[in-house]
Amino acid sequence: MASPFLEVRGVTKRFPGVLALDSVSLQVSQGEVLGLIGENGAGKSTLMKILGGIHQPDAGMILIEGRPTSIADVAQSNALGLGLIHQELNVLGNLDVGANIFLGREPLWGGPLKLIDRKKIRRDAEPFMHKLGLKISPAAPMRNLSLAQQQMVEIAKALSQNARLLIMDEPTSSLTLTETQRLLETIGELKRQGVGIIYISHRLGEVQLCADRVEVLRDGRNAGALMREEISHDRMIRLMVGRDLKSMYVAGAGAAGRGGLEVRGLVTRANPLQRISFTAHRGQILGLAGLVGAGRSEMAQAVFGVEPPLAGEILLDDAPLNIASPRDAIAAGIFLVPEDRRQTGLLVEMNIRENITLPGLEAATRWGMIQRKRERAIARRQADSLQLRAPNLEVKARNLSGGNQQKVVVAKWLALRPQVLIVDEPTRGIDVGAKAEVYRLLRGLADSGVAIIMISSDMEEVLAVSDRIAVMHEGAISGLLSRPQFSEEAVMRLAVGKTAA
Amino acid sequence: MKKELGIAILLLVVCIVLSICNPRFLTPFNLRNTGGLIGMYGIISIGMGLVIITRGIDLSVGSVFALEGVLLAIMLQEWHFVWPLACAIAIGLAMAIGWFHALLITRARLQPFIVTLCGFLIYRGLAMYIAHDESKGFGSQGYNFLRWVANKTAWGFPIPFVVLIIVAVATAVLLHKSVFGRHLYAVGHNEEAAIYSGINSKRIITLAYVINGLLVGIAAIIFAFQMNTVAPANHGLAFEMYAIAAAVLGGCSLWGGEGSILGIVIGAALLQVLQNLVNLLRIPTSLNLSVMGAVILAGVLADQFFSQRKRRIRAAVVEVQPGTTTTVNRA
Numbered sequence: 001m002a003s004p005f006l007e008v009r010g011v012t013k014r015f016p017g018v019l020a021l022d023s024v025s026l027q028v029s030q031g032e033v034l035g036l037i038g039e040n041g042a043g044k045s046t047l048m049k050i051l052g053g054i055h056q057p058d059a060g061m062i063l064i065e066g067r068p069t070s071i072a073d074v075a076q077s078n079a080l081g082l083g084l085i086h087q088e089l090n091v092l093g094n095l096d097v098g099a100n101i102f103l104g105r106e107p108l109w110g111g112p113l114k115l116i117d118r119k120k121i122r123r124d125a126e127p128f129m130h131k132l133g134l135k136i137s138p139a140a141p142m143r144n145l146s147l148a149q150q151q152m153v154e155i156a157k158a159l160s161q162n163a164r165l166l167i168m169d170e171p172t173s174s175l176t177l178t179e180t181q182r183l184l185e186t187i188g189e190l191k192r193q194g195v196g197i198i199y200i201s202h203r204l205g206e207v208q209l210c211a212d213r214v215e216v217l218r219d220g221r222n223a224g225a226l227m228r229e230e231i232s233h234d235r236m237i238r239l240m241v242g243r244d245l246k247s248m249y250v251a252g253a254g255a256a257g258r259g260g261l262e263v264r265g266l267v268t269r270a271n272p273l274q275r276i277s278f279t280a281h282r283g284q285i286l287g288l289a290g291l292v293g294a295g296r297s298e299m300a301q302a303v304f305g306v307e308p309p310l311a312g313e314i315l316l317d318d319a320p321l322n323i324a325s326p327r328d329a330i331a332a333g334i335f336l337v338p339e340d341r342r343q344t345g346l347l348v349e350m351n352i353r354e355n356i357t358l359p360g361l362e363a364a365t366r367w368g369m370i371q372r373k374r375e376r377a378i379a380r381r382q383a384d385s386l387q388l389r390a391p392n393l394e395v396k397a398r399n400l401s402g403g404n405q406q407k408v409v410v411a412k413w414l415a416l417r418p419q420v421l422i423v424d425e426p427t428r429g430i431d432v433g434a435k436a437e438v439y440r441l442l443r444g445l446a447d448s449g450v451a452i453i454m455i456s457s458d459m460e461e462v463l464a465v466s467d468r469i470a471v472m473h474e475g476a477i478s479g480l481l482s483r484p485q486f487s488e489e490a491v492m493r494l495a496v497g498k499t500a501a
Numbered sequence: 502m503k504k505e506l507g508i509a510i511l512l513l514v515v516c517i518v519l520s521i522c523n524p525r526f527l528t529p530f531n532l533r534n535t536g537g538l539i540g541m542y543g544i545i546s547i548g549m550g551l552v553i554i555t556r557g558i559d560l561s562v563g564s565v566f567a568l569e570g571v572l573l574a575i576m577l578q579e580w581h582f583v584w585p586l587a588c589a590i591a592i593g594l595a596m597a598i599g600w601f602h603a604l605l606i607t608r609a610r611l612q613p614f615i616v617t618l619c620g621f622l623i624y625r626g627l628a629m630y631i632a633h634d635e636s637k638g639f640g641s642q643g644y645n646f647l648r649w650v651a652n653k654t655a656w657g658f659p660i661p662f663v664v665l666i667i668v669a670v671a672t673a674v675l676l677h678k679s680v681f682g683r684h685l686y687a688v689g690h691n692e693e694a695a696i697y698s699g700i701n702s703k704r705i706i707t708l709a710y711v712i713n714g715l716l717v718g719i720a721a722i723i724f725a726f727q728m729n730t731v732a733p734a735n736h737g738l739a740f741e742m743y744a745i746a747a748a749v750l751g752g753c754s755l756w757g758g759e760g761s762i763l764g765i766v767i768g769a770a771l772l773q774v775l776q777n778l779v780n781l782l783r784i785p786t787s788l789n790l791s792v793m794g795a796v797i798l799a800g801v802l803a804d805q806f807f808s809q810r811k812r813r814i815r816a817a818v819v820e821v822q823p824g825t826t827t828t829v830n831r832a
Contacts, residue, residue, distance in 0.1 A: 029667045304697075325701070327700075336697065342689075343693065347695070358695075359700075361680045
């Protein structure tokens with residue numbers, strides 16, 4: 001048996017107050033895909049950052065091709081053949097795609113003048129982008145790309161650095177079906193070329209598809225490993241969580257209550273040639289599926305008033321609404337949990353209490369002055385009902401895990417009695433345990449009469465959680481599915497534009 | 502409280518050193534003088550602080566001083582307006598300018614730096630033109646109330662200082678205890694997220710600039726009567742720099758979202774005491790600006806150093822309870 005390309009032996013890492021990694025070991029061979037899974041806080045990101053040269057281990061050894069090495073910085077990590085693709089994208093919006101791919105390694109010409117050879121950048125970037133099916137010009141400005149496309153560029157960048165081991169952290173979190181499929185195919189291709197891959201993901205379905213082995217981390221320690229034949233959803237969850245998790249999807253009543261949100265002939269700025277019409281009934285979760293770029297988030301933003309629609313009507317319980325800004329939507333009880341929680345969902349520099357009370361601060365004031373006690377009580381009530389895990393309410397949102405941050409965003413709205421709750425990718429980057437809580441919460445809200453619209457690119461999630469599914473394609477609703485019609489093929493067919501047979 | 506403590510201690514140290522080196526620092530005359538200056542500068546620093554918290558800036562303060570000073574002199578001396586009317590118009594003008602800046606910033610989406618930089622140029626030019634580039638004075642008679650406000654004392658305290666205290670208390674309550682204040686900080690931290698939480702960011706930003714205009718207007722009247730003349734070419738020149746320096750020393754971050762009124766007031770006080778130091782320690786007045794600049798730089802560096810050190814110490818003391826899911830920064 002060939003010695004592994006990368007071996008991590010007994011690595012320990014301590015941060016102030018936290019033991020992030022406790023004597024963790026694993027190995028990856030060339031041409032092998034190792035799935036690395038674990039709940040948030042299990043230590044996956046820390047391990048990844050150590051391999052990427054961002055942190056130094058406090059104990060243990062890292063061996064590359066059998067030789068003990070220390071990875072002092074990012075440049076050295078790259079030189080050793082390790083390529084890191086972060087979950088939180090490290091792209092430079094003000095530069096173009098080619099510049100991002102070759103950042104720090106720009107081909108130069110002109111001798112002592114050291115001018116950047118843009119033509120060469122464009123030429124060299126092409127094959128990598130083509131391999132990933134990115135149909136954009138290397139000269140395209142990065143900031144014009146969608147989150148999903150930016151992620152693809154990150155991957156292209158790592159590929160262009162001839163990495164022999166790629167470490168991908170939640171690579172498909174912003175990708176949908178087709179792009180995920182393409183990525184998994186690319187991973188297969190890379191395997192054939194002898195590249196090793198550490199695939200870190202919460203999407204156990206994907207891990208099951210592409211991993212040759214799975215290594216599980218829990219609370220900073222090795223919690224178990226699975227060989228290819230042993231990989232299954234249940235086993236993975238059991239090792240991650242340490243116990244059997246009953247199905248995280250909660251079946252609900254799902255019967256349509258009276259009233260709800262009706263959208264008639266809505267025209268968004270992003271897709272001015274399409275009209276969107278649908279109804280989200282109270283008591284139900286309406287899943288909104290579709291490929292990235294289908295216009296779901298834009299539609300949500302139109303309903304929420306961030307980008308007021310060009311035309312169309314929005315009615316709540318048959319009463320027409322005039323929504324010109326988020327304030328109007330909020331006043332009507334329509335709330336949005338946005339896709340990018342760190343950018344628009346939360347104020348990361350403010351603490352939990354301030355975030356939760358922000359939209360409804362008036363409730364905690366007397367004569368215009370904020371009453372600290374009342375404010376704290378409101379925040380505490382919401383935090384407790386959502387089982388928010390934090391030492392106290394004064395913790396800055398920046399310091400919370402993804403799952404807890406999402407809870408803060410939701411808590412903010414729950415305090416204001418939602419009539420309609422639109423959630424955009426509610427469980428992105430959240431571990432299994434927290435996901436189950438989110439689903440339970442959504443179901444509970446629906447049962448209590450709230451109309452829920454759940455935008456999701458996670459096929460499994462959409463099929464399991466929704467009562468009805470509306471599929472969008474290129475700015476319009478291509479079809480509606482009721483429970484008996486649910487299937488991956490049905491959703492896919494509508495997502496790519498073939499209307500239901 | 503920590504940031505304010507640091508700069509308060511620095512202020513105390515400078516005062517003590519100054520008292521020892523030159524006891525004239527503590528004479529009532531000197532204290533009154535300095536106090537009066539602290540009052541005037543403090544008021545514009547508070548206004549600047551509000552604007553900086555919204556991630557903006559106002560480079561036009563000094564030029565508004567010049568314009569307002571000239572107009573005030575003309576209204577009182579040449580058109581013989583009664584002083585309440587002249588003051589109302591002057592303050593109204595400063596507020597209107599603030600509103601206009603905010604309009605360009607929120608609707609035309611121009612950067613505050615550019616907008617107020619143009620203001621810096623335009624208003625002083627206007628002031629010089631209107632005054633035919635001559636100095637304007639307020640004579641020695643009339644508007645006794647205004648002269649009293651600018652130069653006299655009440656209960657031993659210079660009136661401008663008293664006005665500063667009133668303004669400071671009012672804005673402190675507004676900033677730290679009202680919904681407007683919370684919204685202001687939110688908009689400064691992340692305007693987009695604030696909008697997604699239903700905050701009318703345009704209105705908040707406009708209010709910040711208009712309140713700043715109000716404070717600039719008041720301070721300009723005080724300053725005009727402290728000087729008793731207005732030389733439009735350099736009346737109030739570079740005052741915005743003092744205001745920005747005081748705000749930054751007091752804890753405001755130019756990235757927005759941070760700052761406290763107490764810190765700003767202490768910052769303004771420190772700057773004036775430093776001026777005093779240069780005079781009383783017979784440091785050549787030509788080095789006046791350099792001394793101030795050096796102290797501001799030292800102050801900001803020290804603050805950076807201590808806040809980083811504190812963060813490290815605090816983190817090491819935090820204990821993790823077994824069994825809870827870790828919530829340390831991972832995202």
